Amino acid sequence: MDKEDWKDHVLNSLEGIQKAIPREGLLVDIEQQINAAKTAIIPMHQWRLAAAAALILVAANFWTVQHLVANSRPDSKEIVISKVGESTLISNYKLYD
Amino acid sequence: MIPLANFQRQNLNKKESHEENFRLLLAVGQGDATAFRLLYAQFQIPVYNTALGYLQNEQDAEEIVQEVFININNNAAKFKGNAAVNTWIYRITVNKCLDVLRKRKRNSWLIFFSEPTTAYAPTTFNHPGVLLENKEAAQVLFKIIQTLPDNQKTAFILSYIEGLPRQEVADIMAVSLKAVEALLQRGKASLRKKLDKHYPNRRKK
Numbered sequence: 001m002d003k004e005d006w007k008d009h010v011l012n013s014l015e016g017i018q019k020a021i022p023r024e025g026l027l028v029d030i031e032q033q034i035n036a037a038k039t040a041i042i043p044m045h046q047w048r049l050a051a052a053a054a055l056i057l058v059a060a061n062f063w064t065v066q067h068l069v070a071n072s073r074p075d076s077k078e079i080v081i082s083k084v085g086e087s088t089l090i091s092n093y094k095l096y097d
Numbered sequence: 098m099i100p101l102a103n104f105q106r107q108n109l110n111k112k113e114s115h116e117e118n119f120r121l122l123l124a125v126g127q128g129d130a131t132a133f134r135l136l137y138a139q140f141q142i143p144v145y146n147t148a149l150g151y152l153q154n155e156q157d158a159e160e161i162v163q164e165v166f167i168n169i170n171n172n173a174a175k176f177k178g179n180a181a182v183n184t185w186i187y188r189i190t191v192n193k194c195l196d197v198l199r200k201r202k203r204n205s206w207l208i209f210f211s212e213p214t215t216a217y218a219p220t221t222f223n224h225p226g227v228l229l230e231n232k233e234a235a236q237v238l239f240k241i242i243q244t245l246p247d248n249q250k251t252a253f254i255l256s257y258i259e260g261l262p263r264q265e266v267a268d269i270m271a272v273s274l275k276a277v278e279a280l281l282q283r284g285k286a287s288l289r290k291k292l293d294k295h296y297p298n299r300r301k302k
Contacts, residue, residue, distance in 0.1 A: 003293075003296050009234050010237050010292055011289070014257050014258060017224065017227055017260075018227075018228075020149055020226050021142060021145070022142070022145040022162055026162055026163065027134065027137050027141070029163060037167070
């Protein structure tokens with residue numbers, strides 16, 4: 001076949017092309033994937049509930065820690081007394097006077 | 098020439114089918130499984146054949162069909178009707194195919210280091226729908242279609258493999274009718290030039 005005729009033959013080789021048909025089970029596969037994706041998605045209201053629970057937990061922890069710190073802090077009177085006591089002890093090193 | 102009455106009837110049918118597709122898509126957006134199956138029945142063959150034209154591999158084309166219909170299901174509710182439903186579906190398909198081709202190109206160097214499952218090795222493609230007497234010539238054509246630039250490739254595949262009217266190709270590609278004609282002309286000229294290398298009797302001369 002002449003070169004130019006051959007080129008025409010190649011370029012026109014798709015004339016009368018039939019449509020290919022995809023595999024039959026493809027729709028089932030697609031539906032399964034869609035359903036699997038649906039179950040994996042966590043709805044917005046669940047996210048909100050989880051966020052609210054986390055917020056309550058953080059607030060409760062904060063309140064507890066704050067209370068603990070406040071209760072364990074010594075009174076200002078106690079500090080003065082202990083300081084006085086310390087100075088008395090330090091001023092006299094002669095134990096057998 | 099198409100008689101005016103036939104032309105009007107065709108246009109009316111086209112409009113009705115666009116409206117029907119739009120209704121189906123709205124129903125898909127509301128989670129209607131039957132509408133999804135109807136839409137799949139209507140578009141599975143165009144999507145599969147377009148993907149086959151680009152990717153020249155049946156498994157890859159099936160993967161594109163899956164991705165396209167999952168995308169349709171996820172985005173049906175967001176469809177605003179700016180384009181016809183079939184234009185929208187073709188656009189999704191074309192974009193997904195071009196993404197796969199770009200990925201193949203990026204990973205082509207991996208072929209030397211990895212297994213054939215991770216890197217794409219181009220092979221001769223036999224389209225199942227090509228007439229028996231054209232099989233050999235079509236193999237050559239499919240091989241050189243891959244070398245065309247993306248826009249020429251898209252115009253060629255949609256026009257000659259999908260057999261879409263030029264105006265529909267223009268709508269899908271979001272270009273003018275003239276631009277599609279120019280792309281096809283340039284594409285054909287480029288293919289003709291590239292065919293020189295593949296002429297079977299060139300050494301005999």
